[in-house]
Amino acid sequence: MDRLRSHIEQITSLSNDEFEYVKSFFVLKKVRKHQYLLHEGDEVRHEFFVLSGVYKVFYTDELGREFIVQFAQENWWMSDYPAFFTQQKATTYIECIEQGEVLSSTLQGREQLAADMHKMEHFFRQKLTNGYMAQQQRIKLLLSSTPQERYEEFARLYPSLIQRIPKKLIAEYLGVSRETLSRLYAGNK
Amino acid sequence: MDRLRSHIEQITSLSNDEFEYVKSFFVLKKVRKHQYLLHEGDEVRHEFFVLSGVYKVFYTDELGREFIVQFAQENWWMSDYPAFFTQQKATTYIECIEQGEVLSSTLQGREQLAADMHKMEHFFRQKLTNGYMAQQQRIKLLLSSTPQERYEEFARLYPSLIQRIPKKLIAEYLGVSRETLSRLYAGNK
DNA sequence: ACTGAAGTGTGATGTGCGTCACACTTTTTT
C-alpha cells in the first residue's frame, strides 16, 4: 500500500489519517499470468492500481483480431474506463501478461473519495489530465505517423515495455501487423 | 455568459455569488471566419469555451498535410491541451470555420477555480472524464475500423457537424483521404 | 454582380502494408 501512498503524494500530500481513509477503499489482489481481471460483457465493477506485473487492456473484432487499448505496469491505473465510468458492460478484456499484484477500487469508492476529500478530487483530475494528454498524443500518432514513427515513439515513451512484452503485442497497440513491425527494425540494424 | 452557467450546472449547481466568481475568470471574444485563435509555436495562454460558431483544432506535417485533432461547437471546450496544461509551445492551430463567440480563460484561472471551489474541481474532473472516454473511443476506431465504419460513427455522434462543415475536414479528422471518403457514400445511395 | 477561391466527384495509377504460409527458436507447462 505504501506504493499507492507515494503515488498519490506525487500530486498532493496526505496525513496519516487521510491515507488510512483512502486505503480503506482499496483491496489487494494477487494476479497470475494469463488470468483475466475483466472479461468482455462483464459488469465493470473495478478499476485497478498496479503494484507489480504487466497487464494488457484489449478487445477483439468479429474476425478475432486483437487490439490493445492500453498496457499497464507499476503505478499505472487501468480499467475499461468508458464502461467503468458509465457503469455499462465491458467491451474489453484485461489480462495479466506478467504476474503481480493490484489494488482494486470501485466507482463508488472513487466518487466518494473525490466528494469527501477535495485533495483526492484534485488527484483524480490531475491523473485524468495526464491520461487525456497521452491519449491525444496517441491519436495524433495514429492519424499521421508511419508505422516506423509509431514504433520509435513507443520505444521512446515506454522503453521498459519494449523489453518486457512480445513484439506481437506492441504491434497490436500500434495498429500495425506483426510482420510489418518485424520488417521495420530488421531494416534498422 | 448564461450559457456557461447552465453548462456548468449540468454537473453541479452554483449560487449567484459562486457564478459571479467563476465568471470573473472568463473573457468574451468575438471570432470571425478564418481567424486563428492559436498558431503553432505560440504560447498557449488560453483555453476556450465555445458560445457559438464552429472551430477546428489541427496540425500539419512536413508535407503540409492537415490533420484535425478536434472540432468544437456550442458548449465545447477547446485548446491545444497538451501544450496548455504543460505550458509549452503550441503544436496545433485553432481556426474558426464559422464565425461566433468564445469565452477564454487561462491555466492559472482554471487552477485557481479548481483550488478555491471544490465544486469546480469536480466539474473539471467530470469534463475530463468525458473527454477521456471520447478519446478512447476514437483510438479504438482508428485502430480497428474501416473508413466506412469511422464515417458512420462520426455521423452518428455528430450529425450536426456533418451538415455544417466541408467533407474534406471530416476526412482530415477520420484519417482518410478526401477522395476515399467521397467514394464511400457515393456507393451508399 | 463579378471573380477567384474553395468544395466536391470521379477516373487512372501506384504502393505500403495486410494476409497467408512456413521454418526456426524460445518459453512455458506438466
Next chain:
DNA sequence: AAAAAAGTGTGACGCACATCACACTTCAGT
C-alpha cells in the same frame, strides 16, 4: 526432460486506399 505453446523472421501475393489529375459547382470577398 519432454511436449506443447507462443514468439519471431521472412518470402510471395494482392488489394484497399493514397495520390495525382481534371472538370464542374458552390461559396465568399470586393
